[in-house]
Amino acid sequence: MSATEEPHITVDNTMGAAFIGVICAASLYGVSCVQTWFYFNRYPGDLWYIKCLVAIVWLFDSIHQALISHTVYFYVVTNFNNVSEQANLVWSILLEVLFNGLIGFVVQSFLTMRVWKMSNQNKPLTVLIVLFVLGELTCSVAFTISSLKLVTWMDLTHLKSLSMTVNVLGAVADVMIAAGLFYFLHRSRTGFKKSDTMISKLIMFTVSTGLLTSICAVASLLSILIWGKTLIYVAFYFSLGRLYSNSLLATLNARKSIRGLNDGDGGNVSFSLQTFSNKLRPSRRNMTMAPNQTNISIKIDTTQELIRDKATKEKDFESDITDVGRSEDTSEAV
Template identity: 65%
Template sequence: MTLGNTIGCSFVGVVAAAALYGVSCVQTWFYFNRYGTTDIWYIKALVLICLGFDTIHQALISHTVYWYCVTNFNNPDALSMLVWSILLEVLFNGLIGLIVQSFLIMRVWRLSNRNLVLTIFAGSLVLAEFGCSVVFTVQSMKLKTWKDLEQLKPLSMTVNVLGAMSDFVIALALVFYLRRSRTGFRKSDMMISKLIVFSVSTGLLTTLCAIASLVSIVLWGDTLIYVAFYFSLGRLYFNSVLATLNARKDLLADDPDDITFSLQTISKVVPRKLSSPQQQRTISIKIQTTREVDGGGKHSERSCHSAQEVDS
């Protein structure tokens, strides 16, 4: 492994991750400024925990670059050695992914009207990815050199494959069940279309990043090119869920007074079939249609959308 590959790729990865960390901080501030007094406690806890893990991860990868570029400046022998911080960061990347993907699976669970098979399948992929991240961290901490780390290459590839698969399955499930929720009302269908586009775009970023990291490991396994992508993976997970939370008022309504919608507690968006009271969860969309008749016998229709909170 050459000097340029070690320092250059890791430095690029840290700079990109630092830029995304700044975006995470801004989005977190925006979230609490806009939704801090209205959102349920576990959503706010999710944001704070992810921000904490994101901060620790940034500190770890910054330490990695500092150790190679400053502490061991002009010391070529150090380039062949593993520093503990670049190994431990894998665990915190995995923790962020676990929390964010679990949150998305909860949305799939509610949208699919408690589809147990789909939820277990998606959850198994997420848990397997996190389990491989933990095993990789534990095993790698026992190693001393980059040459030794090559024996864990299959495990590193497995983490990226499982990550890409879980992101794809979650995004596909969200799109499928959102499309089934179309009602025929223009504003409701427009809202659902926006949700579909947003679900695809946010899931696509993390999937592409995981695939890019995987391809880099396969093609240039003796370099740290994959690090430039993997360092940013946790940031993309966190920013995707922050973007979803922060865009609720703007994304889901042309006129905020017409419709109020909450992504974190959605159960079904105007179900096609009537469900029993036991099947309704937390938030439902109620559509009322009023018909007005004037003196000439002509009539017009208008629809009113509202969000209603329902106890389980």
């Protein structure tokens, strides 16, 4: 290539990466479908807006899977030997960026609310995360609008910086959410073996789901930097939305399993994780908790006798970490 020639993306030689990405995304889509079915069957009593959240994520997931499948079919099957058509952009690969961004926005907003509640409404931290989440969505929308005006793959190279920004903002937001939840969960340790074991499991679960999306976003970003003239990056980006949806569904579906860790315990003392983070200081809110608020509790075996108010005898306090779907305002529950 001479110095005066413009770079181009060799779609015919790199569509195999996109094909692999579609297969991986389809496999994860099957998992999300099973998790969605499992959620609606196991948690029929969840509040309506949590059910709507799951339904919306599954809908966006389905649309995104249809779009990327159409993209690969268009280049690999319909126009397999049509070189001139393969040099042009198909609308589906441009529109999928928007739905990937929407899935990430919904899931990250849900997780940001968990950070907000776990941090006792830490405004600076929450606002910082929100800025990154909104920034990622804004860049995804801007990329989609700008790219729909383009014709060829060569034209798409002009939006490389915007594509990289989307991945950077998404990865930073995921890391901040995972780190925030890790910190506040770790700070909630009590010294009791039962509760600390549960907190350790929650930390492992939270960090693993958060880092998966971060790793995928970073892999997509590095692929753009190293192999910018190919479609290798889409092998990671196609699966990013599926990882977001599965992390949300796994969080919601794990609530009864985590609650089951307390089954069979002999102790009848229950504390809230947010109470731990407040250094076990009593609060008047605890005495006026509404009867219909049901969050996950951590029961601790102890030989100490604790004098408790009659109101607290009637209801175990429960954490809002993994049962946000069962409370209108979990921040008032602790």
